[in-house]
Amino acid sequence: MAFNLHETLAAMGHEQLVICNDAVSGLRALIALHSTKLGPAIGGTRFWQYAREEEAVIDVLRLSRGMTYKNALADLPFGGGKAVIIGDQQTKEREPIFRALGRFVERLGGCFITAEDVGTSVTDMEYVRAETSHVAGLAQRSGDPSPWTARGVFRALQAAAQHRWQSPDLSGKIVALQGCGNVGYHLARELHQAGAKLTISDFHAERVQQAVREFDASAVAPEKIHEIEADVFAPCALGGGLNDQTIPLLHTQIVVGAANNQLLQDRHGDMLRDRGITYVPDYLANAGGVINGCRELLGWELTQSQQKIEEIFNTALAVLALAEAEGIAANRAADRIAERRFVDA
Ligand code: NAD
Numbered sequence: 001m002a003f004n005l006h007e008t009l010a011a012m013g014h015e016q017l018v019i020c021n022d023a024v025s026g027l028r029a030l031i032a033l034h035s036t037k038l039g040p041a042i043g044g045t046r047f048w049q050y051a052r053e054e055e056a057v058i059d060v061l062r063l064s065r066g067m068t069y070k071n072a073l074a075d076l077p078f079g080g081g082k083a084v085i086i087g088d089q090q091t092k093e094r095e096p097i098f099r100a101l102g103r104f105v106e107r108l109g110g111c112f113i114t115a116e117d118v119g120t121s122v123t124d125m126e127y128v129r130a131e132t133s134h135v136a137g138l139a140q141r142s143g144d145p146s147p148w149t150a151r152g153v154f155r156a157l158q159a160a161a162q163h164r165w166q167s168p169d170l171s172g173k174i175v176a177l178q179g180c181g182n183v184g185y186h187l188a189r190e191l192h193q194a195g196a197k198l199t200i201s202d203f204h205a206e207r208v209q210q211a212v213r214e215f216d217a218s219a220v221a222p223e224k225i226h227e228i229e230a231d232v233f234a235p236c237a238l239g240g241g242l243n244d245q246t247i248p249l250l251h252t253q254i255v256v257g258a259a260n261n262q263l264l265q266d267r268h269g270d271m272l273r274d275r276g277i278t279y280v281p282d283y284l285a286n287a288g289g290v291i292n293g294c295r296e297l298l299g300w301e302l303t304q305s306q307q308k309i310e311e312i313f314n315t316a317l318a319v320l321a322l323a324e325a326e327g328i329a330a331n332r333a334a335d336r337i338a339e340r341r342f343v344d345a
Contacts, residue, residue, distance in 0.1 A: 003054070012065055017057075020104045025096035028087060030056055031104060032064035034080040036111055037345040041081030042136070042290065042297070043067040044117025045101065045124075047089035060084045062239070062261050067290075070283035072338040073315065074291060074308070077298070079342070081112045089119035098124045102131025110134055115293060116145065118181075118238070142296040145289030148305070149258055150186030152288025152312045154194075156280040157232060157256040159316035164253055164278045168313075171195030176230040176252065178222070179237030180207040183258040183286070187236060188215050201225040202237075226250055233257070240264040247271045256280045269331035273323075280316045281334040287312060 009017060015036060020029040033041045043064055050056040060082050068080025085101065098120075105114055105128065115137035116125055122144055128135045137145055158168035173196045177184055180202040188198055188211050198217035201224070202208050211217045220228060226249040233252040235241045239261030247268060255262075255277055262282045263269050272279045288309045294300045323333035 005057070008057075008061065012061055014061060014064070017061070018104065018108070020101070022100035022103075025093075025100040026087070027085065027097050027100040029083055029085045029101055029104065030060045031083045031108070031112060032060040032081060033108075033112055034061075034064040034082075035068040035342055036079040037342050038068075038072060038079050039077040040111055040113050040134075041067070041079040042071065042113045042115070042293070043080060043082035044115045044137075045083040045085060045120050045128075046117040047085045047087065047119030047124075049088055050084075050086050053086070056084050056086050059239075066260055066283050068342055069335060069338040070287050070290060072341040073284055073334060074287040074312075075341070076290065076294065078113075078290075081114075082117075083112075083114055085119075094124055095127045098127035099131050102128035102135070105134050106132035108134070113297065115289075136293045136296045138296070142293050144182070145292050146182035147186045148292035148309055149183045149286050149289035150190060152291070152309050153183070153187050153234070153236075153256060153258045153285045154190040155288075155310060155313040156285035156316045157191075157234070157254070159313045159320065160232075160254045160256050160278050160280050162313075163317060163320040169194075170232075172197065173231040174199065174229070175232040175234055176220075176225050176228040177201070177211075177217075177234045177236060178225045178241065178257070179235070179259065180204075180211050181236070184234075184236035185211065187234065187258065188217065192216065196232075199225070199228050199230065228252075235259045235262050242268050242272065244268075244271075247275065250275070250277065252277065254278045256285050257282065258286045260286065263331060266329075266331060266335075269329035273329040278320065279330045281319065281331045283338075284312065284316055284319060284334050 016033040018031040064082035071078040113134045162168045192215035200217045201222045208219045226246045232254045235257035243264035323330040
C-alpha cells in the first residue's frame with residue numbers, strides 16, 4: 001500500500017479498521033469505526049467495484065469519519081462507521097455475501113450498526129439481519145431512507161435560499177441535479193412540487209427519462225452538468241465531485257446535495273466560498289436518512305423523526321450564519337460545531 005495505514009488512521013482520528021475476508025461467499029469487505037464516543041458507530045454498507053484496494057480504504061475512512069460528523073451535528077447519540085464491500089455490486093449471489101458481512105458485524109458486538117448505502121438494498125439488509133440484530137433500514141421497520149434523505153436535502157436547500165435570497169421559496173429557480181438515483185429522484189419530486197425548474201444528468205438514461213416525463217425536467221450529458229447556468233447545483237451522485245476541475249466551471253449561487261464527501265478536500269469548501277457560492281455541507285444536508293433510522297434504533301415515533309428532519313433548515317441557517325460571522329467556509333463552520341460535540345464527549 002502506497003500510504004502508511006496507521007498514520008492515516010491517526011491523522012483522521014479513527015478507532016478501528018476491520019478487514020473482512022470470507023472464503024466461502026467470496027466477501028471482501030472493510031469496516032471502519034471512526035468514533036464511538038457519542039454511541040455505537042452507525043453507517044451504511046457500500047457495494048462498489050473499486051479499481052484499487054487503496055481506493056476502498058480511503059473511501060471507507062472518509063465515509064465513516066463523515067458519519068461521526070453527521071451524527072454529532074444532528075445531535076444523535078451515535079458515532080460514525082461505515083462498511084464497504086469490494087466487488088461487482090450487480091451480482092445476483094447476494095445472500096451469502098450479506099450473511100457473511102452480517103457475521104462480521106455481529107462479532108463487533110454492537111459497536112457498529114449498518115444499513116443501506118450505494119449499491120445495497122433493503123433486501124440485502126434482510127440478509128444481514130439473518131446473522132445480526134445490529135442492522136437498520138429493514139423493510140418492515142424504518143424502510144428505505146432515501147425519501148427522508150431527500151427531504152432533508154430539500155430543507156437544507158430552502159435554508160441556503162433563505163440565507164442567500166432572504167426567502168426559502170424555490171419556485172422558478174433553476175436546479176442542476178447530478179445523479180437521479182434513490183435520493184436524486186425523490187429530491188427532484190420535492191423540487192418539482194416546489195415549482196423549481198430541473199436540469200438532470202445521470203449515466204442511466206432511463207432514470208433521466210423518468211424525471212423528464214414526471215417532473216418536466218430537461219436532460220443534459222453528465223460531463224456538462226457543472227456548466228449549466230443555474231441557481232442551484234445539487235450533487236446527488238458520488239463523492240469528490242467538487243474539486244479543482246469542476247468548481248471553476250460552476251455557474252450557480254448555491255450548492256446543496258445528497259452525495260457524501262462532495263468536497264474532494266476541505267480546501268474545496270474555501271474555493272466555493274472564494275467564488276461567492278453558498279454551500280451547505282453534505283453531512284448536514286443528507287442527515288435525513290439516518291434521522292429516520294432513529295425510529296428503528298431508538299424507538300422514535302414517525303412525527304419525532306419528521307420534525308427532526310425539518311430542523312435541518314435551522315441547523316443549516318446556523319452554520320451559514322457562523323461561517324459568515326467568522327469569515328470561514330461553511331464546511332469548516334459545520335466541522336467546528338460537530339467537533340465540539342464529539343471531541344468533548
Ligand atoms: P444511487 O446509487 O441510487 O444514485 C446515484 C446515481 O448517481 C446513480 O443513478 C448513478 O448512475 C448516478 N451517477 C453516478 N455518477 C454520476 C455522474 N458523474 N454524473 C451523473 N450521474 C452520476 O445512490 P443514492 O442512494 O441516491 O445516493 C446518492 C448519494 O447520496 C451517495 O453519495 C450517497 O452516499 C449519498 N447518501 C445517500 C443516502 C440515502 O438515503 N440513500 C443518505 C445519505 C447520503
